[in-house]
Amino acid sequence: ERADRDKPVNIEADSMQYDDAKQVNVFTGSVTLTKGTILIRADRLVLRQDAAGNQYGTAHGNPASFRQKRDGVEQFIVGTGQQITYDGKAETVRFEQRATLKRLERERVTDEVHGNLIVYDSRSEFFDVRSGGASAATPENPGGRVRVVIQPKQAAPAEPAPTPLTPAQGIDPARR
């Protein structure tokens, strides 16, 4: 969500090492980062903050996972990858090495993307995918090429404005 940008970052981990000279925090051991609706889980997270206070995080995991709710819609973006880089300033998330990105609507996967590098721009909610070729072959994606699965859209249930209810005159089997 767009509002995530101004939310504080909460991090839980087993241990932490802070390099005061380089101002880099390294968290290790079942790391979870939450910032508004953003949730990142990883084994290791390197967090840096620039002078303006923007946060940059690089999460490593097997795989590391990322989740964010889309703006104003009951939909979630869920991504995984061996390495996830979160750029707080540009609000982009890069998924690398066996990267996958799914769009979920109430736990139903609507779109799914596999590739070697997926860059998701959470501000515009667009993502682009680059294949890794054979080197990025994974069991589900032997060719290592980009594989996109787009589910047929149901008649998107328009958010019905509260329509005034009128008692039914009779039973009409044709119109359900």
Next chain:
Amino acid sequence: MFQRQYDRIAAGISIALLAGLAGVSYYLAEISSRMDRSAGASAPAHEPDYFVEGLALTRLNATGQPVFRMSADRMQHFPDDDSSEFVNPVLVSLDPARPLITLRAERGRATSGGEQTHLHDSVQLTRAAEGGQPALRVDTDYVLVLPQQDLARTDRPVRITHGDSSLTGVGMEFDNAARVLKVQSRVHGVWAAPAAR
């Protein structure tokens, strides 16, 4: 027949005499050693032999440069283990190449030679703000300072505040030389949102 019994009795008597003598001398030795132990400095009680008020101690390194300064409202020295106890100690690391590190506590105890300084109760480690970077502060209730290795360490819960971010955990080690702070377990950190753009 009588001769042998006489010999046996004589031998018995002399042995008894000898044993008696040995016993008495042992008894006397025991008494005398116990006597001088209690009369002289018997197991020296943990009593101070001097105290200093308004102390400011500066430790120099091999080349004579001040390495760190310890001040305290009051210090008591104990001869039995050559340790010193401090009230409101303040340790300041004086390395010009690095930002000022201050360690303060309500009570402190330094072992002989000062290799180890134990700080107790509302202990605060502060790295002064420098180069546009906010100050870093660690609060806990016990810290072991190892001046020779430039280390401060605790296994107690810690709260770390750095600008507008704060972090809690259990167990901490601050390596002043490498300027690295480690928190051992149960880390929970909160970074405030970047300044409203």
